[in-house]
Amino acid sequence: MARRDIKPFGNVPKKAIGQMGRSLLPSRTFLQALNLGIEVINTTDHLHFSKDCSRALLRMQYCPHCQGLTLSKPCMGYCLNVIRGCLANMAEVDLHWRGYIQSMEELSSAMSGTYDIEHVLLNFHALVNEALLQARINGPELSQQVNKVCGPPVRKPTQSPGCSFDQNKDNQGLKIFSRDSEETLTSRRKEFISHLRLYRAFYGGLADQLCGNELAAADGLPCWNGEDVVRSYTHRVVGSGIKAQSANPEVKVKGTDPVISQIIDKLKHVIQRLGVMLFPP
Template sequence: MECLVRWTVFSMVVLLRYTSANPITNTTTLPLKGGTLHCSNVRPMLSTEKGFGSETIPRDPVPANGLKVCIPSNDDGLNVSCCTTNMETMLATKARQDFDQKLQATLNNHLASILKGKSKKFNEFFSEMLTKSRKEFDEMFKRTYGQIYENNKDVFYELFEALSLYFEKGKIRLDKSLDNFFNNLYQKMFLVLNSQYRFDDKYMACVSNQMNGLQPFGDSPIKLSLQVKRSFIATRAFGQALNIAEEVVTSMLNVPPPTVCSHALTKMSGCNVCQGRVNLKACPGLCGNVMKGCLAYHSELDTEWNSFVDAFGKITERLLGPFSIEAVVEPINIKISEAVMNFQETSAQVSEKVFGSCGKPRLGARSAQEINYETISFGSRSKARNQPKINQTPLEKLINETNAVVRATKNYWSLLPEKMCLDIEETVSSQQENNCWNGKSRNRYTEVVVAGTGIAAQADNPEVKVTPAESSRQTGKLSEQMYKLRMLVSKLRNAQNGQDIDWNDDESDDEGITKGFLLIAFLSLLLNN
């Protein structure tokens, strides 16, 4: 009997030495026969892939007391885990960090950067076109009107400055700027055509008052003003829409997910580690519910965003059709020269009527100056304009490409949860519904997968329930972005109809919106309490 005891003790010592020298490192299953939990593969995975310190990771199962999320299923009657409470906290933090980083990459690095890039390219293209038009205008008028133009070119420069300022800031009235331009041009030309006389400020004020009745430029001011106004309004609206949409996307990163989202993320991508299943990916249904719940607030933006996409498409149609900015900016030198020629042809009648209304001016010291305007041939340009277009211009191509990018984002926010699940391939199983992590064990996900997105649809979400009380406290930032999109849609519709848009600068606009929503949030808090 004594020999048997000694032999048993010797055998156990040998076995212990062997197993300590040859640890099991290839198992990923739980539970094994006899309800044994293996944690040997947890330490290397957490150390190398998640950056956890190896000293915080137990080599063997530990009691699961104190765990709040990754609670063992107890199918084998054991209450042990590969995670300590500190590890569970670290896994929760890592799961939330991964979610935030993936959301930022999806929104900021993808959608927002694309919109920003298109906006930058469009703005640069338009600015170059306006600069080129100004240069061609200057060259043509120097060649045609010589020193007379040189002496009065500040009038024309002011017009181009006003057009540039409107596109950049939008804080001027285009119709008023064009009225001022033609009024100043009318007075300058009147002085040149009647240079043998002397005129004081009072007399010139009378001359200015006669313009509307005399119409010295014919109907050119009315036509040009209408064309410039509606085309520039639509062009600025197109560019600003991209800027505002990009700002909305970036701001949505500041919309926090529901409070219970962190719990669900940990359950989906952390608790499998606590049961030794480090390579087991989450079931698609589990990910769907988690993402729909965590992105419930973001999905609420879908309706307003889709309205923006539709309105953007309408303004695109206008820019490619009757509101074409190229049809206005490129031939603006011809259009203004036509107005000048109209005045030249009727200058004698205009001067006679002015003298009749304002009085005969005094002769000056200078003799009458003969004005000789070259006749401009419009035939070749008109012929080219009437030819059917075969190819798109570079600007039209850019506008079409930009609209295609925006159109592709329709339903973006309601599809965002699905996109997030598709993007995190390292976490979610690909169509392996029976061999995936269901949040508790390796098995099919049996909970009902929520069909809809948004706040209301998550009332029955088994993973992330969003309560009305919490949503009313957390949706201030969301409401602000929804309001921005509604205002943008309204401006795009005005631009589509050729109506003036009251563009505020970004700072004052954001300040006003922020103050308004702080008040709304405060009132909402009072009502809920």
């Protein structure tokens, strides 16, 4: 019999390792995905506009001032063409950003029970109690096994400082404090996901939000079309994304920004990893 065959705590250590492993992997994957989300936001926040975009923005915002039309706002269609052209690369992130948020939401929902590190740690004391109980039940058998492997114990008289125990303190035991549900990691994670869900369409609808909320004139009001103040914008209004910009009359878009391509590849990769976590092979 080898020392490794002596198992004073039964299979509890193996159970504890299994629970820790199952709970730590989803948490680590969630944090890695969260860091990528931060990278996506920071990268798109610092994108540089092309020269064509800068000229189109200048024409839309400031050319009316040269004619003394300081209070005129761009027509809605005109504004959408300019902003969608400028943000065409950013709109390419939309589909993958939506998939990223959905995958984060699904993983967060799956992180419960033994797949939730907080749940495992808060209930770890139960495994410790179980391990001690196993050692107590198997005490005589364990003593025999230890004697076979290590030989009978040799007791030598030693001088050690006296130990005193406070019986009252010993009887108090461990105090388990109740935790408010709002303070748990699970509730914080759910709150974060609920806020993140609100920005699922952020990249696809950013141009519409900018024009609709502050840049463009309200429907029915005279507006600037890039040349003069008119009743309505008569040119075709294009959609979002790179492909749609081939028909954009206001901004020329040459192709996908390499930085955006890298971000999209990273999003695809993390979505795949999150999918593996949810549906392991």
